[in-house]
Amino acid sequence: MACKTPGCTGEHGAGTIRHTVLYQERSIVLHNVPADICPDCGDVVLTEETTIVIEDLLRTNAGSPETVFVYEA
Numbered sequence: 001m002a003c004k005t006p007g008c009t010g011e012h013g014a015g016t017i018r019h020t021v022l023y024q025e026r027s028i029v030l031h032n033v034p035a036d037i038c039p040d041c042g043d044v045v046l047t048e049e050t051t052i053v054i055e056d057l058l059r060t061n062a063g064s065p066e067t068v069f070v071y072e073a
């Protein structure tokens, strides 16, 4: 997938990232999140499926004091 960052000619490749999201005023860190990553500028794209899994994970753990999770599809 070609990178959408203006001026960048990188090609995104599949990888995993550490993804931080703000949820209920808490900063949640997710490890091992699959993403398409540009090796040139570092632009990251999450698929719709991945964001749905993340939302489910956040909802499931809404009452947990934990702020670090490992992504599991």
Ligand SMILES: [Zn+2]
Pocket (backbone or CB within 6 Å): 003, 004, 005, 008, 009, 010, 038, 039, 040, 041, 042, 043
């Ligand atoms: Zn790029």
